[in-house]
Amino acid sequence: MQARALKSEEYFIETEPYYQATGSEITIFEAAYRNHLPVLLKGPTGCGKTRFMEYMAWRLKRPLITVSCHDDLTASDLVGRYLVKGGETTWVDGPLARAVRAGAICYLDEIVEARKDTMVVIHPLADDRRVLPMEKLGVLLEADANFCLAVSYNPGYQSVLKDLKQSTRQRFVALEFDYPNAALESKIVANESKVDSALAEKLVKFAHMTRNLKGSGLEEGASTRLLVHAGKLIASGIEPVAACRSAIAQAISDDAEMLIAVQELSSSLF
Amino acid sequence: MADNAPLRIEQILQPLETWLEVEFTFLQVNEIAETLASASREEQDFFLVWIRRIASTNIQIAYQFAVRAVAGLCHNDQRVIEAWALHAMDTYDRAGLRAAMQVIEDVENFVQLSHTHASGAVFEDISGILLTFVRGLSGRELKLEQADAPYTDSETLFLPAVIAHMEKAEDNFVLGKAMVAYLWAQTRFGSFRVDLKLALGAYADAEHALHQFHGLETLRLEACLQRELPGLYREMQRLKRSSGDEAIASPWQRFAVLLAAPEASVADSLKLLPEAYSAPTAPTVCYQGELRPEAVAKCREARIEREKMHLRVKLAQMLEDIQKQNAMQPEPREAQPTIDVKEHQEKTGELPSFDITLDDAPVSPPEGVKQLLTSVYLDFGEIPPEYLVPAGDGDYDLSQFEDQAKDPNDVWQGTYHEEGATLYPEWDYRRQHYRKNWCVMREKDVSPVYDDFVPQTLDKHSGLIKHLRRTFEAMRDEDRLLKRQAEGDEVDIDALVEALADARDGSEMTDRLLMRMHRTERNVAVMFMVDMSGSTKGWINDAERESLILMCETLETLGDRYAIYGFSGITRKRCELFRIKQFDEPYNDEVQARISGIRPQDYTRMGFAIRHLSSLLNTVEARTKLLITLSDGKPDDYFDGYRSAYGIEDTRQALIEAKRLGIHPFCITIDKEGQEYLPHMYGAVNYVVIDEVRKLPLKVADIYRRLTT
Numbered sequence: 003m004q005a006r007a008l009k010s011e012e013y014f015i016e017t018e019p020y021y022q023a024t025g026s027e028i029t030i031f032e033a034a035y036r037n038h039l040p041v042l043l044k045g046p047t048g049c050g051k052t053r054f055m056e057y058m059a060w061r062l063k064r065p066l067i068t069v070s071c072h073d074d075l076t077a078s079d080l081v082g083r084y085l086v087k088g089g090e091t092t093w094v095d096g097p098l099a100r101a102v103r104a105g106a107i108c109y110l111d112e113i114v115e116a117r118k119d120t121m122v123v124i125h126p127l128a129d130d131r132r133v134l135p136m137e138k139l140g141v142l143l144e145a146d147a148n149f150c151l152a153v154s155y156n157p158g159y160q161s162v163l164k165d166l167k168q169s170t171r172q173r174f175v176a177l178e179f180d181y182p183n184a185a186l187e188s189k190i191v192a193n194e195s196k197v198d199s200a201l202a203e204k205l206v207k208f209a210h211m212t213r214n215l216k217g218s219g220l221e222e223g224a225s226t227r228l229l230v231h232a233g234k235l236i237a238s239g240i241e242p243v244a245a246c247r248s249a250i251a252q253a254i255s256d257d258a259e260m261l262i263a264v265q266e267l268s269s270s271l272f
Numbered sequence: 273m274a275d276n277a278p279l280r281i282e283q284i285l286q287p288l289e290t291w292l293e294v295e296f297t298f299l300q301v302n303e304i305a306e307t308l309a310s311a312s313r314e315e316q317d318f319f320l321v322w323i324r325r326i327a328s329t330n331i332q333i334a335y336q337f338a339v340r341a342v343a344g345l346c347h348n349d350q351r352v353i354e355a356w357a358l359h360a361m362d363t364y365d366r367a368g369l370r371a372a373m374q375v376i377e378d379v380e381n382f383v384q385l386s387h388t389h390a391s392g393a394v395f396e397d398i399s400g401i402l403l404t405f406v407r408g409l410s411g412r413e414l415k416l417e418q419a420d421a422p423y424t425d426s427e428t429l430f431l432p433a434v435i436a437h438m439e440k441a442e443d444n445f446v447l448g449k450a451m452v453a454y455l456w457a458q459t460r461f462g463s464f465r466v467d468l469k470l471a472l473g474a475y476a477d478a479e480h481a482l483h484q485f486h487g488l489e490t491l492r493l494e495a496c497l498q499r500e501l502p503g504l505y506r507e508m509q510r511l512k513r514s515s516g517d518e519a520i521a522s523p524w525q526r527f528a529v530l531l532a533a534p535e536a537s538v539a540d541s542l543k544l545l546p547e548a549y550s551a552p553t554a555p556t557v558c559y560q561g562e563l564r565p566e567a568v569a570k571c572r573e574a575r576i577e578r579e580k581m582h583l584r585v586k587l588a589q590m591l592e593d594i595q596k597q598n599a600m601q602p603e604p605r606e607a608q609p610t611i612d613v614k615e616h617q618e619k620t621g622e623l624p625s626f627d628i629t630l631d632d633a634p635v636s637p638p639e640g641v642k643q644l645l646t647s648v649y650l651d652f653g654e655i656p657p658e659y660l661v662p663a664g665d666g667d668y669d670l671s672q673f674e675d676q677a678k679d680p681n682d683v684w685q686g687t688y689h690e691e692g693a694t695l696y697p698e699w700d701y702r703r704q705h706y707r708k709n710w711c712v713m714r715e716k717d718v719s720p721v722y723d724d725f726v727p728q729t730l731d732k733h734s735g736l737i738k739h740l741r742r743t744f745e746a747m748r749d750e751d752r753l754l755k756r757q758a759e760g761d762e763v764d765i766d767a768l769v770e771a772l773a774d775a776r777d778g779s780e781m782t783d784r785l786l787m788r789m790h791r792t793e794r795n796v797a798v799m800f801m802v803d804m805s806g807s808t809k810g811w812i813n814d815a816e817r818e819s820l821i822l823m824c825e826t827l828e829t830l831g832d833r834y835a836i837y838g839f840s841g842i843t844r845k846r847c848e849l850f851r852i853k854q855f856d857e858p859y860n861d862e863v864q865a866r867i868s869g870i871r872p873q874d875y876t877r878m879g880f881a882i883r884h885l886s887s888l889l890n891t892v893e894a895r896t897k898l899l900i901t902l903s904d905g906k907p908d909d910y911f912d913g914y915r916s917a918y919g920i921e922d923t924r925q926a927l928i929e930a931k932r933l934g935i936h937p938f939c940i941t942i943d944k945e946g947q948e949y950l951p952h953m954y955g956a957v958n959y960v961v962i963d964e965v966r967k968l969p970l971k972v973a974d975i976y977r978r979l980t981t
Contacts, residue, residue: 076761076788076789077761078761078762083761083762084762084763085763086763086768086785089772089775091763091768138762183625184622210410211408211409211410212408214407214408214409214410215404215407215408218404218407218413219404243503259400259401259404260404262401263400263401263402263403263404263405263408264404264408266401266402266405266449267405267408267409268503269503269504270405270449270453270501270503270504270507271501271502271503271504272502272503
């Protein structure tokens with residue numbers, strides 16, 4: 003089978019992604035969308051922010067353009083740039099400009115990772131003006147009525163250098179995500195990884211143990227995503243303790259002593 | 273090979289006599305030497321090294337160690353002997369000769385035990401892992417310490433120095449883990465929710481009652497562990513079988529069934545106690561440790577008071593915050609709002625999660641409240657209503673529950689104490705090991721002196737300052753446009769024109785047609801550690817202060833983060849660090865006045881200062897971290913042996929620790945003999961000796977520039 007190549011603004015999600023609401027986030031997002039308000043998703047890694055965006059894109063039947071921000075992401079990477087083609091310069095839209103034109107949902111993942119000057123270009127898009135200034139073209143691009151801007155942000159990595167400016171954060175409707183409660187989380191793990199519910203419960207319990215260690219040697223506990231990974235390994239016949247070691251322990255720490263301790267926790271549990 | 277030939281008696285006798293100072297102590301070493309002479313060279317070396325190392329601490333302990341350990345020769349694991357020797361020395365440091373001798377006398381027991389079990393788990397080796405392990409389990413945050421037997425006071429779990437019950441090393445570790453888990457279960461499943469003294473007081477033989485109660489609780493907790501940690505429970509069963517714990521007799525089997533119910537609590541154990549009291553003695557299991565009701569009661573009493581107050585103050589603060597947020601509301605409310613906490617438990621036996629409501633509206637709890645609620649829940653099995661009354665205005669005084677609030681200056685008024693101090697280890701090179709909690713360190717403030725020192729310095733060096741500012745400004749790495757890049761934000765028209773011309777010309781066209789802005793930030797944090805020992809009195813002190821003023825002026829231009837601390841001390845009990853400028857403090861009049869107020873104090877003890885300042889430096893996020901010491905001589909302290917080799921080795925060790933944390937240490941000294949010891953301490957290139965004190969202010973800034981570019 004050949005891999006499909008799609009233009010980013012044509013990336014519609016066709017089958018319903020599995021998503022378990024933990025609160026009223028779906029209705030809030032829909033209301034924000036209808037009112038042209040941009041949305042900020044806060045929460046630790048692997049708790050379902052990206053999955054939620056996929057789900058909303060499916061629900062709203064809009065294409066989803068995701069940009070993973072990194073510390074070298076410049077404004078031109080989002081808006082677009084001139085390239086040289088055959089002795090001439092041609093303009094190429096960046097993902098943000100494409101989304102604005104096509105009325106897609108543009109999701110900037112881990113926005114704080116981007117450089118400070120990058121964030122400023124989204125300001126006029128994120129208030130009632132809803133325009134994207136394209137300086138190099140000398141035009142203002144007005145957003146399509148269906149366009150929606152969403153950004154995500156992980157407040158857990160608290161570093162002075164990586165904090166959202168008030169002028170940025172106060173433009174957004176914020177939705178807070180956290181790991182779901184134990185019952186819901188085991189349901190998610192069971193559903194995603196096809197393990198039985200007793201095992202999913204144990205995996206969730208193990209995740210809670212690692213989350214207890216946050217601050218005493220671990221930066222972050224095991225996320226729901228890692229539990230799903232472990233669950234999938236177990237479902238394909240790997241021993242639970244070995245699956246936890248590969249899918250969870252090794253993923254959350256490199257520290258030898260911490261690994262042994264986490265390993266002792268999982269071997270006590272299974 | 274001659275090198276490996278065993279030593280002869282005379283060869284052993286001679287060093288022994290020197291180390292144990294036989295000339296004065298008249299200790300009998302012949303027998304030790306004779307026994308040792310028959311051992312292999314490897315064993316001889318092992319014991320001799322240890323005897324020497326212990327003798328550097330105390331000769332009596334070394335002698336007793338030699339007599340006992342050598343007698344049990346060739347039957348024991350060297351690692352275990354080492355652990356025992358270190359434990360004895362630590363005990364000597366902490367509690368004196370008598371306690372250490374007791375430990376040493378235990379070697380006999382211990383060595384005997386080692387005949388069959390040569391692979392104990394040593395506390396030092398396993399405590400890190402087990403502490404993380406127990407922190408991962410739910411409930412109160414527990415501590416792990418070393419003691420004579422496994423028990424808990426409900427906040428700290430205690431384990432013995434060595435666990436050597438099992439034959440194999442892995443099993444001894446598992447046993448340690450089982451002990452920790454069992455002690456954790458006592459706190460987690462509410463063994464201490466009842467007043468044991470009261471409950472057991474009614475029995476004629478309180479000790480027997482306690483033992484029987486312990487037996488009942490063990491049965492109950494085992495069932496809890498079976499549900500909570502089935503993997504560990506299987507291991508525990510295996511341990512029981514291999515350690516030959518007795519099988520359960522008839523009435524106890526029935527108790528076990530009753531107590532295995534998921535809803536069984538400590539009350540059920542107490543209900544069965546009258547019956548158990550007259551039953552045969554309860555079976556003991558290898559991991560159950562001891563039950564010490566007095567320790568628990570004492571700890572619990574203090575905790576209950578403390579946590580009640582903490583919780584009430586936290587709730588009051590939460591209310592205040594909420595009221596501040598609602599300040600816009602037209603009418604302030606009269607009635608005290610009601611706070612309620614709902615526990616919801618998803619399954620029996622699980623720890624509940626807590627939702628706080630304020631007049632039935634849910635609020636998000638402030639930091640630390642959940643941990644407090646969990647801890648309170650563990651003590652009572654519920655949240656008593658009086659805990660949820662926010663503290664009144666007069667009740668805000670948490671100081672009586674705080675440990676840190678003591679003023680460091682009060683220490684020497686009245687009796688000596690170590691409250692509020694941070695304890696740091698010190699490296700004893702003769703022992704080849706740390707002396708634990710050896711240095712009692714306190715941070716103090718330099719009292720600012722507002723005089724004309726700063727303006728005078730600025731005036732005196734005004735030319736130099738201008739020059740330094742210019743040089744440092746050039747170091748600021750500023751944004752610059754990089755042209756002719758393969759990737760970038762904009763087309764580089766010059767490059768494009770050239771490339772097109774090349775293409776017309778028939779030559780190859782470059783792909784480096786773009787330009788981009790290059791942005792870099794200097795990311796340096798530097799800690800200045802300034803010698804404030806008595807020997808700096810006079811012009812050295814002046815030069816140090818001037819250098820600091822110049823340094824601050826230039827660093828302000830550069831924008832690097834920096835902190836300044838002075839160090840001094842007199843004996844290990846009084847190690848002092850003087851805050852002159854902290855990292856997050858701006859350079860202002862007060863900092864200037866503090867620099868001006870730097871006065872020579874006592875002696876030069878360096879290890880603790882390096883350890884503490886590196887830990888401070890380590891909390892700062894920076895790509896490059898520097899620890900720059902300004903000093904005038906080698907480490908030296910009064911009376912307690914911190915001088916020459918000992919001081920140098922400890923300082924070196926502290927610097928190695930700092931390097932391990934990713935810190936670059938550097939030393940600027942005016943000690944002309946510095947060449948002799950600085951390479952050993954700091955490494956060949958990480959120091960500078962300045963031959964003229966007058967040049968110090970000039971040099972410091974210059975060296976800093978070279979270090980950071």
